[in-house]
Amino acid sequence: MRILVCGDVMGRSGRESIKSHVPRLRRELGLDFVVANGENAAGGFGITDKLCRELYAASVDVITTGNHVWDQRELIGTINGDPRILRPLNLPAGTPGVGARVFSLGDGRRVLVLNPMARLFMDAIDCPFAAVESELAAHPLGDVQAIVIDFHGEATSEKMAMGHFADGRASMVVGTHSHVPTADAQILPNGTAYQTDCGMCGDYDSVIGMQKAVAVQRFIKKMPGERLQAADGEATLCAVVVETDDATGLARRIEPLRMGGRLTQAVPRLMATAN
Numbered sequence: 001m002r003i004l005v006c007g008d009v010m011g012r013s014g015r016e017s018i019k020s021h022v023p024r025l026r027r028e029l030g031l032d033f034v035v036a037n038g039e040n041a042a043g044g045f046g047i048t049d050k051l052c053r054e055l056y057a058a059s060v061d062v063i064t065t066g067n068h069v070w071d072q073r074e075l076i077g078t079i080n081g082d083p084r085i086l087r088p089l090n091l092p093a094g095t096p097g098v099g100a101r102v103f104s105l106g107d108g109r110r111v112l113v114l115n116p117m118a119r120l121f122m123d124a125i126d127c128p129f130a131a132v133e134s135e136l137a138a139h140p141l142g143d144v145q146a147i148v149i150d151f152h153g154e155a156t157s158e159k160m161a162m163g164h165f166a167d168g169r170a171s172m173v174v175g176t177h178s179h180v181p182t183a184d185a186q187i188l189p190n191g192t193a194y195q196t197d198c199g200m201c202g203d204y205d206s207v208i209g210m211q212k213a214v215a216v217q218r219f220i221k222k223m224p225g226e227r228l229q230a231a232d233g234e235a236t237l238c239a240v241v242v243e244t245d246d247a248t249g250l251a252r253r254i255e256p257l258r259m260g261g262r263l264t265q266a267v268p269r270l271m272a273t274a275n
Ligand SMILES: [Fe+2]
Pocket: 008, 039, 040, 066, 177, 178, 179
């Protein structure tokens, strides 16, 4: 199975990068399943029902989120009506939506997607490791053909720990939230594809996707200034492509992808061998 996971989609330019690249990548790479982190799709702050539909129309199958999930408050009322968007898994019991779900590909194969959120330098929430453990126990590889974990977190250490915690039990663990892609794509010793952070789908002439002038002043003056706004230059689509073995659910290859915008481009070698 070929799975694309796109990092945090940042504002309009991030959404444009999804629309202009993902439908074509889906064909050219023979992708079976596409996940995108949508927590910053609405000008950097949350996501709306309408923007979810925009991403689905661009061939995204499932939207994951993170700490910005409720920035657009309308989602609190609509999330239970949309089975294709996940909120962080380890939020308190009773929170609307779910953080894990099994999705059917339509050809009999099934994929479990988990969206745990980390705790270091972030809000104090329930343990992400315990939450992942119970989902993996409920839907182990074998019952499902692939397991995708989007671990939304700040600290590289906590994300690497999640990679090893799930190694051999998930198809892939990919981090989101930092908005900067890391250069550590690998298959862990027991067969789980891993990258500490996917990076964002956004304009990199910015401070993690926000217009740079205001963002820089905030650091210099240590006072609240003008409202941060999403940078609107051409985005780099930052993603990883993972190929899994349907028999075991483990990864055969992982390739980082960076397309468009300012970042050094990374085109998966898979593209040479796509169906
Ligand atoms: Fe984000």
